[in-house]
Structures are given as C-alpha cells and as structure tokens.
Amino acid sequence: MLGPLTFAAPFALAALVALPALWFLLRVTPPRPRRIDFPPLRIAADLAPRRETPARTPPWLLILRMLAAAALILAVAGPVWNPAGIGAAGGRNPLILLIDNGFSAAHDWRERLRVAIDAVEGAARDGRPVAILSLADPAAAAEARNPAAALERLRAIAPRPHLADRAAHLPAIGSVLERMPGAGIVWISDGVAGTGEGRFAPDLEALATKHGVDLAILKTDQPTLIAITGSEGGGRLTARVLRAAPNGRDTGLVRALDQKGLPLAEHDFAFAPNATEAEIVFDLPVELRNAIARLEIANERSAGAVALMDERGKRRRVGLVFGGTADQAQPLLAPTYYLAKALTPFADVQEPRGAKGTAESIGQMLDSQVSVLVLADVGALDEQTLGRVSTFVDGGGLLLRFAGARLAAGNDPLVPVRLRRGGRTLGGTLSWDSPKTLAPFAPESPFAGLAPPADIGVRRQILAEPDGELPSRTWASLQDGTPIVTAEKRGQGLVVLFHVTADTTWSNLPLSGLFIDMLRRVVGLAGSSAAPVAEGGPRPAAAVLAPRLTLDGFGALGSPPASAKAVSADYGDRATGEHPPGFYGPPDGGIAVNALRPDDRLKALDLASLKNARLGSLAGAETLDLRAHLFTLALMLLVLDTLAGLWLGGFLSRSTGGLLGRVGNRPAALLLAGLALLALAAPLPARAEEPAANRPNGFESALVTRLAYVITGDAAVDEASRAGLSGLTQMLASRTALEPGEPAGLDPARDELSFYPLIYWPIAPGRPQPSEAAIRRIDAFMRNGGTVLFDTRDALTSRPGDGPTPEAAYLRKMLATLEVPELEPVPIDHVLTKAFYLVETFPGRYATGQTWVEALPPAADGGERRPARAGDGVSPIIITGNDLAAAWAVGRRGEALYPVTGGDQRQREMAFRGGVNIVMYTLTGNYKADQVHVPALLERLGQ
Amino acid sequence: MVATRVSGPSERAPGRRETERALSLAERMPRLVLEARRVSSTLAHGLHGRRRAGPGESFWQFRPFVTGEAAARIDWRRSARDDRLYVREREWEAAHNVWLWIDRSASMGFVSDLSETPKVERALVLGLALADTLVEGGERVGLLGLTRPNASRRIVEAMAQEIVGDEAGLAQDLPPRAALGRFDEAILVSDFLTPLREIEPALRTLAGHGTRGHCVLIADPVEETFPFAGQAVLQDPEAGISLDVGDAAAWGEAYRERIAAHRAGLLGLTRDLGWTLTLHRTDRPASEAALRLVTLVAARGAG
Numbered sequence A: 001m002l003g004p005l006t007f008a009a010p011f012a013l014a015a016l017v018a019l020p021a022l023w024f025l026l027r028v029t030p031p032r033p034r035r036i037d038f039p040p041l042r043i044a045a046d047l048a049p050r051r052e053t054p055a056r057t058p059p060w061l062l063i064l065r066m067l068a069a070a071a072l073i074l075a076v077a078g079p080v081w082n083p084a085g086i087g088a089a090g091g092r093n094p095l096i097l098l099i100d101n102g103f104s105a106a107h108d109w110r111e112r113l114r115v116a117i118d119a120v121e122g123a124a125r126d127g128r129p130v131a132i133l134s135l136a137d138p139a140a141a142a143e144a145r146n147p148a149a150a151l152e153r154l155r156a157i158a159p160r161p162h163l164a165d166r167a168a169h170l171p172a173i174g175s176v177l178e179r180m181p182g183a184g185i186v187w188i189s190d191g192v193a194g195t196g197e198g199r200f201a202p203d204l205e206a207l208a209t210k211h212g213v214d215l216a217i218l219k220t221d222q223p224t225l226i227a228i229t230g231s232e233g234g235g236r237l238t239a240r241v242l243r244a245a246p247n248g249r250d251t252g253l254v255r256a257l258d259q260k261g262l263p264l265a266e267h268d269f270a271f272a273p274n275a276t277e278a279e280i281v282f283d284l285p286v287e288l289r290n291a292i293a294r295l296e297i298a299n300e301r302s303a304g305a306v307a308l309m310d311e312r313g314k315r316r317r318v319g320l321v322f323g324g325t326a327d328q329a330q331p332l333l334a335p336t337y338y339l340a341k342a343l344t345p346f347a348d349v350q351e352p353r354g355a356k357g358t359a360e361s362i363g364q365m366l367d368s369q370v371s372v373l374v375l376a377d378v379g380a381l382d383e384q385t386l387g388r389v390s391t392f393v394d395g396g397g398l399l400l401r402f403a404g405a406r407l408a409a410g411n412d413p414l415v416p417v418r419l420r421r422g423g424r425t426l427g428g429t430l431s432w433d434s435p436k437t438l439a440p441f442a443p444e445s446p447f448a449g450l451a452p453p454a455d456i457g458v459r460r461q462i463l464a465e466p467d468g469e470l471p472s473r474t475w476a477s478l479q480d481g482t483p484i485v486t487a488e489k490r491g492q493g494l495v496v497l498f499h500v501t502a503d504t505t506w507s508n509l510p511l512s513g514l515f516i517d518m519l520r521r522v523v524g525l526a527g528s529s530a531a532p533v534a535e536g537g538p539r540p541a542a543a544v545l546a547p548r549l550t551l552d553g554f555g556a557l558g559s560p561p562a563s564a565k566a567v568s569a570d571y572g573d574r575a576t577g578e579h580p581p582g583f584y585g586p587p588d589g590g591i592a593v594n595a596l597r598p599d600d601r602l603k604a605l606d607l608a609s610l611k612n613a614r615l616g617s618l619a620g621a622e623t624l625d626l627r628a629h630l631f632t633l634a635l636m637l638l639v640l641d642t643l644a645g646l647w648l649g650g651f652l653s654r655s656t657g658g659l660l661g662r663v664g665n666r667p668a669a670l671l672l673a674g675l676a677l678l679a680l681a682a683p684l685p686a687r688a689e690e691p692a693a694n695r696p697n698g699f700e701s702a703l704v705t706r707l708a709y710v711i712t713g714d715a716a717v718d719e720a721s722r723a724g725l726s727g728l729t730q731m732l733a734s735r736t737a738l739e740p741g742e743p744a745g746l747d748p749a750r751d752e753l754s755f756y757p758l759i760y761w762p763i764a765p766g767r768p769q770p771s772e773a774a775i776r777r778i779d780a781f782m783r784n785g786g787t788v789l790f791d792t793r794d795a796l797t798s799r800p801g802d803g804p805t806p807e808a809a810y811l812r813k814m815l816a817t818l819e820v821p822e823l824e825p826v827p828i829d830h831v832l833t834k835a836f837y838l839v840e841t842f843p844g845r846y847a848t849g850q851t852w853v854e855a856l857p858p859a860a861d862g863g864e865r866r867p868a869r870a871g872d873g874v875s876p877i878i879i880t881g882n883d884l885a886a887a888w889a890v891g892r893r894g895e896a897l898y899p900v901t902g903g904d905q906r907q908r909e910m911a912f913r914g915g916v917n918i919v920m921y922t923l924t925g926n927y928k929a930d931q932v933h934v935p936a937l938l939e940r941l942g943q
Numbered sequence B: 001m002v003a004t005r006v007s008g009p010s011e012r013a014p015g016r017r018e019t020e021r022a023l024s025l026a027e028r029m030p031r032l033v034l035e036a037r038r039v040s041s042t043l044a045h046g047l048h049g050r051r052r053a054g055p056g057e058s059f060w061q062f063r064p065f066v067t068g069e070a071a072a073r074i075d076w077r078r079s080a081r082d083d084r085l086y087v088r089e090r091e092w093e094a095a096h097n098v099w100l101w102i103d104r105s106a107s108m109g110f111v112s113d114l115s116e117t118p119k120v121e122r123a124l125v126l127g128l129a130l131a132d133t134l135v136e137g138g139e140r141v142g143l144l145g146l147t148r149p150n151a152s153r154r155i156v157e158a159m160a161q162e163i164v165g166d167e168a169g170l171a172q173d174l175p176p177r178a179a180l181g182r183f184d185e186a187i188l189v190s191d192f193l194t195p196l197r198e199i200e201p202a203l204r205t206l207a208g209h210g211t212r213g214h215c216v217l218i219a220d221p222v223e224e225t226f227p228f229a230g231q232a233v234l235q236d237p238e239a240g241i242s243l244d245v246g247d248a249a250a251w252g253e254a255y256r257e258r259i260a261a262h263r264a265g266l267l268g269l270t271r272d273l274g275w276t277l278t279l280h281r282t283d284r285p286a287s288e289a290a291l292r293l294v295t296l297v298a299a300r301g302a303g
Helices: A010-028 A059-076 A109-126 A147-156 A166-179 A200-211 A286-291 A335-343 A358-367 A383-394 A405-409 A513-524 A627-648 A659-664 A667-681 A696-703 A715-735 A772-783 A806-815 A884-888 A907-924 A927-931 A934-942 B016-027 B031-045 B119-136 B155-165 B196-206 B221-225 B248-273 B286-302
Strands: A005-007 A034-037 A079-081 A095-099 A130-134 A184-188 A215-219 A226-233 A236-243 A251-258 A263-270 A277-282 A292-297 A306-308 A316-322 A347-350 A372-376 A398-402 A419-425 A460-464 A474-477 A483-490 A493-498 A547-551 A582-584 A591-593 A613-617 A706-710 A741-746 A758-762 A787-791 A823-825 A852-854 A877-880 B004-006 B049-053 B059-064 B086-093 B097-102 B110-112 B140-143 B185-190 B212-219 B232-235 B242-245 B276-281
Touching: A005 A010, A010 A059, A034 B004, A059 A627, A095 A109, A095 A147, A095 A166, A109 A130, A109 A147, A109 A184, A130 A147, A130 A166, A166 A200, A184 A200, A200 A215, A226 A292, A226 A306, A236 A251, A236 A263, A236 A292, A263 A277, A263 A286, A286 A292, A316 A335, A316 A358, A335 A347, A335 A372, A335 A513, A358 A372, A358 A383, A383 A398, A383 A483, A383 A493, A398 A513, A405 A419, A460 A483, A706 A715, A715 A741, A715 A758, A715 A884, A715 A907, A758 A884, A758 A907, A772 A787, A787 A884, A787 A907, A884 A907, A907 A927, B016 B119, B016 B155, B016 B286, B097 B119, B110 B221, B119 B140, B119 B155, B119 B185, B119 B212, B119 B286, B140 B155, B185 B196, B185 B286, B196 B212, B196 B248, B212 B221, B212 B248, B212 B286, B221 B248, B248 B276, B276 B286
Parallel strands: A034 B232, A095 A130, A095 A184, A184 A215, A215 A613, A316 A347, A316 A372, A372 A398, A398 A493, A706 A741, A706 A758, A758 A787, A787 A877, B097 B140, B097 B185, B185 B212, B212 B276
Antiparallel strands: A005 A079, A226 A236, A236 A277, A251 A263, A251 A292, A292 A306, A419 A460, A474 A483, A483 A493, A547 A582, A582 A591, A823 A852, A852 A877, B004 B110, B049 B086, B059 B086, B232 B242
C-alpha cells in the first residue's frame, strides 16, 4: 500500500519492467516515410538514389508511446485511491449497512448517499454480500444480496419526511446477524435522536458485542439539521427554529409563503452560540397572516425545515343576516353594508341570497357552515330557527348580534344578558343628556389595547338588567358604566351583543375605525383553538381527512404516496410513516400535519458512551477508482500517437490527398460529423409547446387593438386578407378615432383569440377543414363576445337556383358543430347600418351578395318605430359573400390591388364604409342604437 | 514542405467550371486576326460547302428514293407526307480541320501546393478555349479519335460531353493513332511524361501525311523544381512504380537534369516533324499559352 493508494492487481505492475525493452523496440521502428505522388517518376525511375540518411523515431514520439504504455500497465493494475476506509476490513464477511433516512438526513443526503455507495462498492470489490436497512422506512426483514443489487436498492432510497423510528429495526438486524455471523455493521447516522429513542444505540452495540461483530458508525461531527415549528397564538405567528446541537449554522432566513408558494414575509433568525433553539415572531396584518400556508427555512431542503399552517388560524366565514325588510330601498344605509365593509378585509363575508324572511336567511347561513353568524337587529325567532342557532352556538359557533328596534321589542333567549324592554335615548330632544362616548376598555376585555376615539357618540342603546354577572360579561361600556358590548360563553360557543345598531341611527360607532378593530377582535375569537374563550370550529369531532398534498423528505409538496393514510380531524401529533406531513382534507377546512409538533425539541444522539463501536467521519472518505482515468489517458495518448504517425507520414497535409484535404473536400461529411458531435455534446431538451399567449402574435396583440384574419393556408387568399385588413386599418386610422395596429394572421388552433374584437375568416374551399380543437376555440371566442366575419367570396359564382357553391358548402360543414344563432339578412334598421356611416348594403369586391347577421328580436308592436334596433350584444357572426378583403386590399403605395365588379363608381368607397361600420359595430355594440335618440332627447330637453 | 496530390478519374473530366472558364478564356482571344487569315485560306482550300450533295452536315435537298438504295437512307419523316419516298441529302463539305487531343491520364491529375490547379484542368480549359476560338474563326474542330470535325456554335459543350463520355481516354497516355488529312492540323495538349521512345512513333504517325501540329506541354512547377528533402517514397500514379529515396534533395539534382534532357529531346522531335512545342506551367495564366497557340495556328494557316 502506498498510503491511500492501493492496487487491485499489483502483479500487473511487474510489466513495467518491460518498458525499457519497449524503448529499444520503438526506437528501431520509425514511422513510415513520407509518400509523394510524383508523375515524372516514369522517366526518372532509373535514377538510383545516391545517398541515404538513416531514419529514427523522433524522441518526442518515443516518449509519447512510452507514456501510453505505462498508463496502460498502471490501469490494468487497478489502482484505487482511498479504498473504503472504515468498516471495510471485514474480509469476505457480509456487510450490514444501516442508513438514517429521516428528514434529519436530508440536508446532506448526497454526501450520505456517496459514503454509502463507496461502502457498497468497496464491498463489491471484496466480493462481500450487502444488506441494506433504511431506518426511517417501516421495519422489514433485511436480506443480504450481491453488491450490484444492493447498489440499486441504495439508489432507490430517499429521505423520508418524518423522524426515524430506529428501534423498530433492531429485531431485523438481530435476525440478520443470526443468519450471517461475522458480518460487519456500518451505520451512517444523522446524529439526531428519533422518536421512541434513547435505547437504539446502546442496544445496537449490545447486539454487536453479543455476536462479536464489528460496528462502525459514520456521522458528521455535529448534526447539521435545522428544523422549524410554527404556532399561532395570542394573535401572533411564532416560529421556532430548532437544532439538535450547536453546529455552526447560526444564522439564516425564515420565509413565509402563501398557498401558491409566493413569499409573503421573511424574517432572519440567529442562534445564540450554544443555543439549540431560536424563536422569531412574524408581526403581520391579520389578512396577510391568514394567507400564510407554509413557513420554511430558506435554502434548507428538508421536510423538517417546513412548517405547514392550516385553516385553524385562517379567515373566518361570517354570515350576515339583517332583520329588516329584505327589499332595501337604500342599500348603502343598511346595517349589513356597514358590517360587510368592516368585515371584508379579514373575513369571508356571506349574505343570504334570495331568501325570504329572516328564518330562511339564518338557515341558509348555517347551511353554508359559517363560523360567525351576525344578526343585525333580528327580533324574535321561531322555534326551529332558535333551536338551530342554539345548536350552532353550543357547537362552537360565534353569534354576534346588534341591537335595534326589533331586538328591543322582542324577548329572546339568545342574548348574553337580560335586556330591558325598550331602549334608552341620550341627547335626544326629550333628553337632558348629551351623547355618551365609550369608556376605556378593561384589561380583561378582548378589546384591551384599543383606544376609543373621543368623538364617538352613542345616542341610543339597549340597556341590560342589572345583574350579578353583568360586570363579568361586559366587554365594553359607556363612560357612565352602562354596558355597550356584552358577551356570554354558551356551550363551546360565544354570544356577543352590541347594544347599538350596526348602522348610524343609534350611534356613530360604525363609522369609526374602532368598529373595524372591535369586529376583528371578536371574529378572531371564533373557531380558534388559541382563543381564550371559545374553542373549536363547527367541525365534526371525528371526521377523517384524506391526505391532499404531502411533503417529501426534501420539503417539496406533492401528491401523497400510496402509503399515506387519512388522519382524524383532531390529529395533533407529529408526522409518521403512515401520516406523512402535509395537508389533509379539503382545501378549506382541512388540517396540516407537520414533521414536528410545535412543542417538539431536537436532541443529539449520545454516541460517546459506546465503547465497542468505531466512530468515523463522513468527510474525506471519498473513494476514487483510478482505472477509468488511466484508461482514458492511455487512449488519448494512443490517439495522439496515431495522429503524429499520420502527420509524419504526410497524410495530414491539406489539399493533396492527405486526410485533412480529403475531409476538407467533403463538406457534407464534415457537416455530418460536426452535427453528430453536437448531438452528442448537447442533447436538445424536449421542449413543451409554448403557450399561445407567448407567441409573438399574442404578445403584440395584448397591447394594441388589431384586426385579425384567419390564415387559411391558401397563399393568395391569405395575402388578400392581409392586404385587405391593412387597407381597412389605414382607413380606420384616417377616418375614425380608432387606430388599430398591424393586422394579425391567426391560426385558430394555436393562437390566443381573446385579444381580437373581430376576426375575418375568408373561406378557401381547397383547404382542409379546421380541426375540432380550432372549432371549439372559435366557439368559445364567439360566446365570449367576439365576432367572426365569414366571407365565402362567392357572390359572383352563386346562383339562387343552384346548389351551394363549394365555399358555401365548406362553411356549412364547418359551422355544423358550432352554435350559430338564428341569422337574417341585415335589416334596414339594424345598428350595423348606422354604426358610423349610414349605409344600406355591405358591398365588397362584388355587390350582389347578401350579408347575414344574428336575427334581432322582433320590433315591439305598436311602439314608435325606432330608427335603429340592436339586440343585447354584438352579433357573434357575420356572413357575407362579397369578398370584402379584396375590395379593401391596398398595396404598399396605397393603390387598390383588385378591381371591383359592378356599375357603381363608389363601390370601393362603400366597401370601406361598410368595413368601418362593421368594426365600429363590433367595438361599440348597441351604443349607436341609443345614440340615434340624441336629437329627440335634445329636442325634449329644449322644451 | 510542398504537398502533392493526384486527383481521381471523376475530377479529370470537364465539368461546368472548366467549360465556363474555357468560354471566358476564348472570349478574350483575338479572333478577328484569325478570321482575317482564315478568309484567305478559305479561298485556297475551299473550306465551306461545295454546293453539291455529299458528306456534310447541312441539309442540301430531298431527292426521290431510287430503287436499289439502302432503305436506311430514307427520310421517313419527309416520306410520310405523301406517297413517295425521299432521301435526305446533305451538302458536301470539306474543311480545313483542326484535331484536338487532351491528355487525361492519371499523371495529368497531379497538383501541388505551388500551383493550385491540376494539370488536367488547365489542359481542358486550354483545349476547349482553343476549340471555341477556332470555331468562332470559321474553323472545324474535332476531338482526335472521338468526334468528327464540327463547326457547331456550342462546340465547347459538345466536346465536354464527348470527353466526359470517353472512359477509355482516362488511361491513354499518348494520342490515338489516326491518319489525318494533309491540310489538317493537330493540337496535342499533354504533359508528355512518357519516355521519348514511345512518344516518337505516335507523333510520327499523326504527322504521316504532312499534317502539321502543335504540342502543348503542361507542367506543374513541382515537376520542374522538385523541392523535396529528406526521406520520401515517390509514387507514380500510372505505372505503379515507387521509389524509396533516402535523401530527396540529392536525388532532385539528378532528376532536374533528366527532365531537362527529356524536354530537349521532345523539342528536337517536334522540330523534325515541323511541329511546334509550347511549354506551359500551371502556375502561369492559361491565356499565355492560349494566345501563343492561336498565334501559331493562325501563322500556319496563313503560310
């Protein structure tokens, strides 16, 4: 052994002795002399050479060949640098490899895997069978296999997102040792105590001692793990960064991400030099905090470095019910309006839809699983509703009530305190008092810390009957001591009553910022486990939630593995193999399971007490097999030698039959060789088809309004469409306020259509029908307000009596699966004829064709005949046969490209006017139909 | 170190490049001079049509078929028009013909770094350009052993096609033995790298009837200078001879003497026959040799 260098077959080195012999052999066999083509030789062949110079191999070539030979001999000897160090000296005995693969090993997993592979490859060189046990996986019987199979198994092992339960594997290890006495054990440990820990290391040592086998433990000096736990309490989001032992990684960054993985907040953390725990607090607005789904340590790839946040700290669903009349003449003055405005920033506000009566509204709200039910001025409830609301409150719901005329009149058990009939009016015309303002909040009140502004005035309120329990139920009171907010805990829920209305009739409290803060505090108490008073949401206690998204060992969310099992809704433990960390249950209302419990702490394994185990380090044990490198070197030297021989023989010169010359004369071959090399060097990555919006077409079109035409594939038709729309674009820019961009050519199957208001579709009967996907996209385009202008261009060839022209047949076939509305020829009073110009027909290159649009609803009978009619929207389809684009088409110098047929001199002008009208119609819709009334309106105003 | 190469058979056939270069070279030739000379000789020899039927190329007349004639002589296209059979007769033409021979053997494919032009390419350009110039001047030009003399306007293309089709010519080192007319002229373009004892009978045969001729010796600069040194294996592309030379520089001295002697012998031979010898090196422009040859042919014609 030469230090860390060993040879697998040292006897091969003896061949080095033969190198000097090779030296002499090579010296006397020079490379071939230079070959010269020389035609005049025929008349000079009899000239005998007069002088000879002896040829010798050049020394540099000799050295090159000797080096190649030496490299070859060394390579055959099989040199290995750093042959697997620890645990390798076991002769031919089996090797048992234990690997920690909990999330605690994920941080430096690659190094661990490399060490493990080195160990297995070392065993392969010695011909030892290998048994591999990954300690975080479920315990299973281990079997010794041949090293190649073991290597495959090893590469399939990935870190698990939970802590290892190592003790479960002890029986398996024991049974392997029974079967294979004399095996060596190598444990690649992460140094972190797992679950149910404590005894594994001593037990393993005892096991090893009992069977008299060698135990080696490879680990880093200090466990490198950093983990995080997060908890929400007291209105703050707290994250705790943990480590098992001081390991030098003292600072870092914790990032808070929302459901979509966008970062919302970042916070530095720093461990005190010998601390294993650091606490950081995210001080965020509630609405931001509610959006946080995940806390993670930046750049730490481990399931332990991720803390998932669930719905338990999220936005509450609030249902609003107003006891007043449903038909509000002035909705902006209704109490629900104030409440909705105040609640929306931090809660999900729901209001009943279409419910008749208060009872039905309340039922609807309870059906939609709100966690806070707000009743604004609701009086007495019927028996059934009362029962439901009581159940809701007992089950953990929060009932928030506001006073009002109806509540004051009724008698209602769902209030925290007994109320007096009627109200109290302050500062009214019949009162001596001035409006009262709020007293500072008591420290035990949930509103503690809020400062009531001085200008709040309560003019009217409902009074509570004096009672022994009244002070304890009072959350806020007026300056004179009368309670203004009272609350009572009922069952698991809470009933809160504001003794004023939610609108401004009794007080100006709803206008103040304090109102929002108070509501925020109140709603924050609902359904939150951390709330001081209330407990739990309206969730059934024993619901079973299926895994939705789970973390892998590296902390990436993905679909759950097959082994993941559902958890009950009150699961509060850390993740296990059966319940990997992740989100369980539906997106709203599910729970999150984390790799660590909020109160978990990490401990380092105590390995120092083991006496019979050898401890090794993970670093520096890299094994390097030098064979491949030496073979490569020898091969390259031989290639060099061949090239040198060719060069000396005159084969490498250019232009005269040499290798380079020959290659140079075949550019195609050269190109092919180059391409082959390129293909080897840079395999092209398979590229997903780019999204439609990224095509240059789409990007431009998102910024400017453009006309568009469908590219049919018939070059002449496409060119006419492009030129025609260019002409129309110029005409629009010069005559109207619309200045469209250059017209766009579209492939309806691939391009994004939603940017275009109008798509011109000339029918080219010779082309294949558009694909089904394209038809569906056109259908969607038409449904969403776009207009397609089909032009069959057959007005000249179609005869009324004959069958359909090829173009018309093509169009019919294409439209067969489209949802086309009922069509009619453009009526004389259609808004299309008045959108910009007053036109009657829409001629193009031909004037005889009919133009069809969506049929208008019939004109109202008896009413005054309006000059223009329009439907509700824009006709999604216009069909013409007049070849409009050809009439519009202009060349680069503005000259018309196609002649028009027909007697009217102004036909081209009329074609442009019709085109302008169509574009204006698609852009403005039925606006012009209303515009035609303007003179009449002005006339009426003038009276 | 000078590199050398011998091009393969496919490269020794005239392609578009050669014909175009030949045409452009021919354009630059002073054809007016030649034409003037030629007019006088036309009178002397009766170059053009004899105004009666005989062997020729131009159409002369249709005459009725006479029983007993070979049926192959019937012009069926004309005869199909009516009931009688016709024979197409051509005008009897006898011209002062120029016979061209271009050596395309393997030794002609030789090229070295010093010239960049293979000898055969230069020979083809030169020969075809001469043919074009001569035809422009009213002369008839034929390929020795391949085509009859011809005054076609597209003589270059026609000859190039003939040459491409002539596989046997790729191995011929000497002009074919053909009997030429007394007033014909022969132009031989070759490197004449054959021993003199083989060249001599070939030339004498061609010149048998007093035919006059012009030899153009195309040479690569390397063949004159032999700029090699050191150990080398010399290889003859035609005869398959190879020679190991221990010290090429020393051998080169002897070689240069030998090639000078060979050329002197060739010059003597052509003088004996009353022919001319033009030496052309491929590193010189082709127009040099072309101009000299045109001048020589014209001078002979006048004389």
